[in-house]
Amino acid sequence: MILVTGATGNIGSALLGQLHAQGAGPVRALTRDAARARFPDGVEAVEGDLADPKSLKSALEGVRSLFLLPRLGPDAEIVGAARAAGVEHVVLVSSITVQSHPHLGPAEENREVERLVQDSGLAWTVLRPTQFASNALMWAAPIRDRATVHAPYADTGLPTIHPADIASVARAALTEPGHRGRTYALTGPEPVSPRQQVAALAEVLGRELPFAAISRQEARAGMAAVFGEEAADAVLDVTGGDLNEEVLRVRDTVVRITGSPARPFRQWAQENADAFR
Ligand SMILES: NC(=O)c1ccc[n+]([C@@H]2O[C@H](COP(=O)([O-])OP(=O)(O)OC[C@H]3O[C@@H](n4cnc5c(N)ncnc54)[C@H](OP(=O)(O)O)[C@@H]3O)[C@@H](O)[C@H]2O)c1
Numbered sequence: 001m002i003l004v005t006g007a008t009g010n011i012g013s014a015l016l017g018q019l020h021a022q023g024a025g026p027v028r029a030l031t032r033d034a035a036r037a038r039f040p041d042g043v044e045a046v047e048g049d050l051a052d053p054k055s056l057k058s059a060l061e062g063v064r065s066l067f068l069l070p071r072l073g074p075d076a077e078i079v080g081a082a083r084a085a086g087v088e089h090v091v092l093v094s095s096i097t098v099q100s101h102p103h104l105g106p107a108e109e110n111r112e113v114e115r116l117v118q119d120s121g122l123a124w125t126v127l128r129p130t131q132f133a134s135n136a137l138m139w140a141a142p143i144r145d146r147a148t149v150h151a152p153y154a155d156t157g158l159p160t161i162h163p164a165d166i167a168s169v170a171r172a173a174l175t176e177p178g179h180r181g182r183t184y185a186l187t188g189p190e191p192v193s194p195r196q197q198v199a200a201l202a203e204v205l206g207r208e209l210p211f212a213a214i215s216r217q218e219a220r221a222g223m224a225a226v227f228g229e230e231a232a233d234a235v236l237d238v239t240g241g242d243l244n245e246e247v248l249r250v251r252d253t254v255v256r257i258t259g260s261p262a263r264p265f266r267q268w269a270q271e272n273a274d275a276f277r
Pocket residue numbers: 005006007008009010011012030031032033037048049050051069070072073093094095096129130131132134135163
C-alpha cells in the first residue's frame with residue numbers, strides 16, 4: 001500500500017493519476033476533507049490531519065511506502081507514527097533551497113525534516129525541486145479580473161518545474177528499485193522568467209495580459225502582509241534577489257529518472273488555462 005499525502009495538491013493529484021495509470025497496486029490518498037476531494041477510481045480516500053498525528057492511525061495501516069509533504073505538522077511524530085505502523089520507505093518533498101540558500105529559515109526547516117527522515121531507520125528518497133510552475137496561480141485572480149499582473153525580478157529566469165514532473169520522479173521512487181538513499185535536485189527544462197510565464201499564459205488564453213515589473217520593495221510590502229517579513233524576504237531572495245548557480249542551473253534529473261523530458265512551463269499553462277479564464 002502506498003499512502004500519498006497532499007493528495008489534493010499540485011504534486012499529489014498528479015502522482016495519484018500516474019500511480020493509477022501504472023497500476024501500481026493499492027494506493028491511499030490522504031485529505032482533511034474526503035467529501036470535497038475527487039480521486040481516480042480505485043484510489044482509497046482516507047481522512048487525516050498531519051497537524052494531529054494521532055488522526056493518521058487508520059491512514060497508515062498496512063502502508064509500506066509514504067509520499068510525504070513536510071512541515072504540515074510535527075514531522076518527528078509523523079515519521080515516528082509511520083515507523084510504528086510498519087512503513088518501510090518515505091519519499092519526502094524538500095526544496096532546492098536546502099542546497100542553494102541553506103541559511104534561510106524555510107530551507108533550514110526543510111533540511112531538518114530531511115535529517116529526521118534520514119535518521120529514522122526507514123529507507124528514504126529526498127526530492128529537492130525548484131520553484132513550481134503552479135506558483136503562477138497567484139496571478140489567476142488578476143488575470144481573470146482583467147487587471148495588470150505585477151511581478152518583481154520580472155526578467156529573472158529560473159528553471160521552474162511542472163509539479164507533474166515532481167510526481168513522475170516520486171512515482172519512480174515509490175515503485176521502482178534504485179532510488180532509496182538518494183537525494184534528487186529537480187528542475188524544469190529551461191529558465192523561464194515571470195514576464196515569459198505571463199506571455200505564455202497570454203498565448204494560451206489568446207489575449208493580451210497587461211504586465212508590470214515592480215521593485216523588490218513594492219513586492220515585499222504585499223507579501224510580508226500575507227506571509228510575514230522573513231518568509232517574504234526568503235521568497236524574494238530565492239526568486240531574484242540573491243541567486244546562485246545552485247538555484248539557476250537546469251538539471252537533467254527528470255529525464256534521467258523517468259525517461260521523459262521535463263515538461264516546459266507552456267505545457268503547464270495549457271493544462272491549467274481554465275484557472276485563468
Ligand atoms: N511552490 C514551490 O515553489 C515549492 C518549491 C519547493 C518545494 N515546495 C514544497 O511543495 C509542497 C507543496 O506541494 P503542492 O504544491 O503539491 O501542495 P499544494 O497544492 O499547496 O496542496 C497542499 C496539500 O497539502 C494538504 N494539507 C495541507 N495541510 C494539511 C494537513 N494539516 N494535514 C493533511 N494534509 C494537509 C492539502 O490537502 P487537503 O486540503 O485535501 O487536506 C493539499 O493536498 C510544500 O511542502 C512546499 O514546501 C514548494
